[in-house]
Amino acid sequence: MIIAGFVLLAVGAVDLVRQFAPRRWIGYLTVAVLLLLLGSVSDALLPMIAALVVGALWVWSMPDERRAPLGFWPAVLLGVLSVGAVVSLGARADAGLIGDVWSLRSPFGDVSFDLAMLVLGAGVFLLESSNLVVRAALDGEHTWRPADPEPAVPVVPEPTTPAPLVPPVGDGADAPVDAAPTKPADPRGGFKGGRLIGPLERTIVMILTLAAAYPVLAAMLAAKGIVRFPEISRDGETGARAEYFLVGSLVSWVIALSAAFLVWWAAHS
Template identity: 75%
Template sequence: MIVAGFLLLAVGAADLVRQFAPRRWVGYLTVAIILLLLGSVSDALLPMLLGLVVGALWVWCMPSEKTAPLGFWPAVLLGVLAIGAVVWLGARTDAGLIGGVWNLRSPFGDVPFDLALLTLGTGVFLLESANLVVRAALDGEHTWRPAERATAAPAVESPAVESPAVENPVAESPGAESPGAESPGAETSAVESSPVETAPGDATSGAATPRDPRAGFQGGRLIGPLERILVMILTLAAAYPILAAMLAAKGIVRFPEISRDGETGARAEYFLVGSLVSWVIGLGAAFLVWWAAHS
């Protein structure tokens, strides 16, 4: 299970660096040093090196600024590798140097270092990497691209009237339709995309009216990871009624917007695809930790 822990930790940490680090090379170097230390003290240099290689390949084939060229298939391959490492390799009998000083207890018993690293890796992966997986799955379901829509739009159409047929689902918060699927800078609120409004009686000065502070709020980037972590925790705790109630509440909250779908059903499908992919990721993380704990 130490292999799966390093794989998920390296991938998740690389995506967090891409999203939040002001200087990526500094973040990547920091992640490499941390993984090197963990691999050294746990006598797992080979799994650590494998994690670094897989993390570099993940950054290359799952870009955060554009559509993934390989879709979500790299995530499928990563899932197969992680599950295979947990199911077939199992736990180690010796955790290296840290095994002599490691002592972590829980209400369910002692937690070995390998299990703690796997749990940390799955948790880090659920934060930002899972967002990219959900977004890649949604991008794979699009039958058009923004450039095609721009050329296909009739020139005589009034810009003040929105046509449901050409509505761009990516412009909505994918984290609301499907948790955590939105890309950095992809969401554009109605206030930000509309021309600058001038105050009445001040048309010559061009002074812009104050914007709503809630405009451009990207809640999906936070809702998605929280939802997946809750799915993993509630599944491990066998709190299935609470889990079912939480998932049902999400559908109820989103029902007013989905009900305005019209005849196409695009909103409902967008919501279902993103939500199901996100839930599968959370349940898969719970399965990895559960299997490792009982192996």
């Protein structure tokens, strides 16, 4: 179980560094040091080293600025590794130095350190790493994408006769004529919430699944389809927009439900 938690935590951490750290090498170094310290105090240094190796392979196989060289397969292998580690390995009896002071209770009973690391790793993975998995799935399906903008044709302005300046009345004869006030740009005009909606949706799906709130979960998924219906309805006869929406949504939901399954299995094993 601890291997799955550390692997998901390492992969999710390096993807957060790639997305938000201004200098990636400093972020990678910081993450590696912190995770190695965590592995040392929890008597799981070798699993943490293996998790860092998996994180390095993930960065190479799932780039964030170009198409993934191996497509969707790294995500499949990561899922098989995580499920195999959770199913075959349970919680450890001794968690090292941190196990001596670890104490966490929940409405469902005591939460071991290994289970807490699995929940933390799954939650971190759902943030940015899952966006890369969804993108790789969409790239592999060749579904609809927004068309590239056509190159702009330079327009030569026609010569115009400047309008005569009207001198202001009063003592400010030498003052320049004020230009017409311009309306400030709306800061929300370029807002793109795709990177935020996906992680929030997957986190909510995972929480609602673990809480067995299936009616609320079904209502939320149906609401998403209703909100996106006007955009899909403009698809025409190709159906590409609908396929793009369905592939992305289904992959995202499968990731969230798989994370919930891992936590549920680990908690009941």
